[in-house]
Amino acid sequence: MLTGQRRIEDQFVYGISRPTGGHRAVNFRLNAPYVQMYGIVKRFPGVMACDHVDFDVRRGELHALLGENGAGKSTLMRILYGLYQPEEGRILRDGAEVTIHSPTDAIRQGIGMIHQHFMLVDTLTVTENVALGLKSSREPLLDLDRVEAGIRELSEAYGLQIDPRAPVWTLSVGERQRVEIMKALYRGAAMLILDEPTAVLTPQEVDELFVTLGYMKENGYSLVLISHKLQEVLAISDRITVLRAGRLVGTVPTEDMTRQALARMMVGRDVMLERTREEDLDAGEVRLRLEDVKALDVTGQPALRGVSLSVQAGEILGIAGISGNGQRELAEVIAGLRPISGGNVEIDGIPITDWSTARRTEGGLAYIPEERMHDGVVRDFAVSENLVLQEHTSDKFSNGIFLAFDYIARYSRQMIQDFYIKTPDIRTMTRNLSGGNIQRLILARELSRRPKVLVAAQPTRGIDIGAIEYIYQQLLEQRDKGMATLLISEDLDELLALCDRIAVIYEGLIMDVLDRDSTSAQELGLLMAGVHSEKQGAQLEEQGAQPDIQ
Amino acid sequence: MFDELFTITTLIGILHSCVRLATPYLLASLGETFGQRSGVLNLGVDGIMLMGAFFAFYVVFEGHNLWVGVLAAIAVGILMGLLKAFVSVTMQSLQGISGIGLYLFGLGLSSLLFKTLIGSVEGVSGFRQLPIPLLADIPGIGHILFNHNILVYLAYLMVPVSWFVINRTTLGLKIRAVGHNPEAADTLGVSVNGVRYTTMMIGGALAAVAGASLSIGLQNVFQENMTNGLGFIAVALVYFGSWRTAGVLGGSLLFSLVNALQLWVQALAIPVPSEIAVMMPYIMTIVVLAFTARQIQKPAALARSYERGE
Amino acid sequence: GGSEEDGEAAGAEGGAFRVAIVMPSSTTDIAWSQSMFDSLVAVQTEMGGEDAMKIAFSEGMFRVTDASAAIRDYAAEGFDLVIAHGAQYGNSVFEVANDFTDTSFAWGTSSDTGADRGIENVFAYGAVANEGGYVNGVVAAMLSENDVIGVIGPVAGDAKLYIDGFVRGVTDVKPDAQVNVSYTGSFSDTTLAAEAAHVHIQAGADVLTGSAQQVVGAIGVANENGVAWLGTQSDQISLGPDVVVTNQIYNWANVVTDMIAKIEAGELGGTAYKLTFDNDGLRLEFNENIEIDDEVKEAARAAIEDIKSGVVDPVLLEEDDDNDD
Amino acid sequence: MNTRLYLAKLIDVLLPVLAMLIALVVGVLLLLLLGTDPFEAYSALIRGALGNVSGITQTLTKATPLLLVGLGICIAFRGGVINIGGEGQIVVGALAATAFGVGFSSLPALILLPMTLVSGAVAGLIWGGIPGLLKARLGVNEILTTVMMNQIALRLMNFLLRGPMLDPEHVAAGTSIPQSAALPESIWLPRLVPRTLFHSGAILAVLLALAVYFLLWRTTIGYRIRAVGLNPNASKYAGIPVSKYVTLSLALSGMLCGLAGAVEVLGVHHRMLEGLSGGYGFSGIVAALFGKLHPLGAIPASALFGALLVGADKMQRAVQVPSALAIALQGLVVLFVVSSDLYVRRRSRRRVGDDGSDEPLVAEGETREESVVEPEESKEE
């Protein structure tokens, strides 16, 4: 590993705000604090995002930062990275006070950050993204070959597999994250802040990431990890800091903690972490059926290559799979957002292939999209306006032409109450809500109309445990009332906890559909990687497509 | 009756006209391309062109060298670009509308200065036709491409130069990044506003030279509002070209080709109603784009001002 | 406006005669608007300067609503003569003239004084541009060696008189000569007009003419290529000192002077004026700085005499108006 | 809302006016360049626009088309599209209204008048709908199409007014002024103040402003237009046919511009002629901005901008400065007013926490989601 590090040093001739002085990761004194933050205060209109928070990271340490949505984790780290200016407080690096006014300052202090929402220019290549903002050795001309060589070396040293020439928009989420890490490493960061890096990764990718983080720790890097997943925090971190509503709850060594204890620290009450489902209901009639459905992705490549599935009333069918294997297209095909190039979709036995999205909604379909900020809500609409996004033309909310304001207002208040949406008012702009609350809003909108079928894509991604608890509870309640749910998730624990059956999707085909009680994470993991059980494989070879599983 | 159109001489004439006519569009659209690639929409190109046209003319009219005229245009173009940048970037105003403001300001001020400093329409002797030795003697092509004034050559030279700057320099990388994801650029220490100021100055300079190409290159006069909305067409051509220098070149040439064609059709007394002929360039531009429109990602941050998330 | 008093009695009191003019383009458009503005200034000088005659102008009134407001405003302010220098202002003039019967108005291009509708305070004026067109055509035919002549018009149907007269003039001299007419589709597209000049030259034309303010671009091109240019409306020699051979100039001075005389005598309108060679409203000026064959000058003079004496009638169609503004 | 909030909002409203004044102060430099007494010039400006009945009616007459166009611009902006084709839409609207009014002049006024207005509106709707369709179906950028279609409309007008629509009376009388025959007097919009141009189209415009407000904020159509404008993705996911609403917002925008043309014909000129618009398409955009892209805001805003235009003309007459000065001043005013918007937005953001009811007014770019109206996007490079 150290050889890797040496070579990195050599190639910083590309210019850059190269960290100077004795703080190189190579010369670390273990356990010495690298960065310390004292009494940090930051207010946003109406919120105290950080309220006199203290925080420190040592060399060679992985320090986890926990808290509910909106607790102030990202804000605290954005302050450290120079994106926000604190109103009060001091920041020390290696014991000396520093001022960080901008990301440039932070980079100069050896701080790198992997943002919750990736900061990549997706029309550019990996190399161009890394080179961006660096001084070229051939200024004013670019010297991408040199950067590319550097990237290859670093990839090798830290096990970060990426193709430097690939345009970022062609990359998977996991690969994008590696580009982000690469950007920081290339800039000679000695400390790396990772804001919810695992929320978007598959289990395999999470493992790979943790291996990389392990290497880095060994090499004396200071790491800050923000996460909502207590399991992984307990597994990988050295210390844990918990924030609640902008205040520091405490910093504790990881070995002293359990999940229950952590959850209590975060939420301030006991959280039910394991949700044991009621005994299985009798399978009702088939609500949603897909027969040999084929569809293309945005680039025109086949994304679904003959998917057949059916979901019964009172059942949650999970779709497991590594992202990019057709899950997005599957959801969109059912929701009527993507034309199918073959096959059939039915609700309650009626073919809905030609139905518009709106008609499907009327027909009893509900959809929780994966990209909730982007696809789920209009951020500059008021909360009440978003609550009727699908149904504003229905008899309830309008007379066909005019919106029924009073009713919409009453309805919205009811929803806010029923679904515990934290918002000052129904007229508040949705953009001012936290991620967890926006998800509650979407849930309220979709579930309140008592759909027959729900398609939920990654409904808990990036959501704090308190909110997750609530979402699980809602999904199960609706299931018990007879709703058929298709739950697309990359979180196997979630699938195993909620689903009756789990289908595994791989390269646009359903590998197998397994009963929850008779499967395991290992088996699912193998299927997700495209490894067939023998009998299934043989069958597939023969038919070239996948048999109806019902 | 169209036979006349397809004689070699006429075809050469049409292409020659097309190449020359494209000059101001090309310069102005390339300038606009820089701005849009960095995320700034500048609808005020026409105003900058007028200012450039006036200052270039005035300097030459006062007896200075033609190149001093070009420099004067560049200087005033940069100033206008700075003004646009200040309003759109620093003051984060609605870009479409501030462009209209800039247009009105440039239109008014250039006419006002013309009235006060010159007072009547006058001619100057501008850049002369400069056949490029040897090349100009190639039959056909030589006349079409290498028998123009130097500003025409400059405009075409700016195509590869612009491509190179955008795709092969660190500045170009920053421009592309800032136009697509300013936040990402910002987190890497790229000054979003700095880059946008730069592209506004480049765009202003090119637009002003486009104006100068009219007043001291192609027409050798200055008249109030002499661009007659040419700058707006130039902005439209950037969309036609999908923000690519080659696309912008294609758009400028197409628009000019149809214009050249319709002028020739009329001049040769080919019985096509002139009422229809004069609409053709505009109709054809739309039609061609409608049939060829490839879904190229526009700079995602186009027309959005950037402010760090506070 | 309507609320104000209806202007003082025209020219009654001893002060300066006050003329206001509203024009669609600029006083320096080197075409329609400038021709009238220059004539007004000439009359003013003639009459003894500012003390004798005051000129107020509104330029750039391409929007008729604005022009209408200006016309009304001038009338309300008591101007003696308000000139609406654009055919499109007709409606506005009559409307205001109805409200300000003591003020005199003039409107051109037109031959309609509204007399048939009982309006008595409007003069009309126009130019018989085909006369000058004819003479320019004769000159063009004489000058052309290739027998190809280019005409750059603004919008088809506009400047029709001038162009028709021009074509007639050319063909009277050289029946086989080719006159290529092209339109730019705009009054002010100098860029396209310049390119049109290039096109004509490449198509073999060695004499060019054209109309509207856009021609400045074309004259620049003619100048660079050493191709003869025949001007119309205003003095364009400064633009092409080496190539502008003749200029048909609209000289409104006599018309304005006559109107002023009529107004001072209490006659506020009713006359429709026409600029012709005969009444010295049209003038053909030769560029003094370049050498022109006497033969050409002679032919031009002869053509003018023929027009004056009625031997030649350059009017081709039953039309007697033009409106190349 | 408490008084403090009212005060704060009042300041927001006054800021643009303040910016306008600052622009005029800067304009003093231009006046000095011309050797004109700035005080005299500006007092003429104010007197000309507001000083007497004549000025006020001129201002309101001018504000009428500005308001109509501004309303169209509001709809387009809210729908996430930029309409700079107002000019062309006005022209075709006026042409169509004239053609109908003249062509069917024998119809009773009660039918003819509304039908004439409708034909103008429909022509504008088509002229705006074409760029809308091209954008929605083929992904052709609307800035390009609207710019081009302005030019096409002008050339169409040039042709029609010199050929098919030329006033037959003029043809007969031998005069060829490029204007159409007059509309029957029975359908002229009544003048509100005698001996001025101020006509009842102004009332129509104000009513339409209310209608557009209701359309955008009270109806399902408006709700959808705004949703599509702010986030086409989420709209698509919610089952709103995005491309239909993109087309619709440009078409409605064009419709109002076309109506502006028809109203100018019926109220002011009573016939179609050259120079009917001459820039209202652009000035309307500015008026819409002054009104914060809100239909009700557009009412005072177009009056204000109308006053500026009228006053500037008066200034030209009074102190005899070139018309270019007025244009340059307008440019300055626009630049200063758009800039002042930053402070309004900053102030409103600071207020978010206080009242929690930030007005649903969004500036372009700041908050709009990436537009993915295009049918199937594929990225390149």
Ligand SMILES: Nc1ncnc2c1ncn2[C@@H]1O[C@H](COP(=O)(O)OP(=O)(O)OP(=O)(O)O)[C@@H](O)[C@H]1O
């Ligand atoms: N730019 C901003 N403007 C206004 N308020 C903000 C801004 N950024 C954050 N906030 C508010 O500050 C608070 C803390 O937000 P922060 O992003 O730090 O939360 P977080 O702990 O990262 O939450 P999550 O787990 O959802 O990522 C929240 O109430 C949020 O609404």
Ligand SMILES: Nc1ncnc2c1ncn2[C@@H]1O[C@H](COP(=O)(O)OP(=O)(O)OP(=O)(O)O)[C@@H](O)[C@H]1O
């Ligand atoms: N301009 C803003 N004004 C007010 N709050 C904001 C603003 N920008 C972001 N926030 C809030 O800051 C918090 C952090 O934002 P962020 O983008 O990290 O989303 P999030 O809550 O973490 O959700 P997720 O990660 O699931 O997308 C959120 O609560 C968001 O609503």
Ligand SMILES: [Mg+2]
């Ligand atoms: Mg966060």
Ligand SMILES: [Mg+2]
């Ligand atoms: Mg989050």
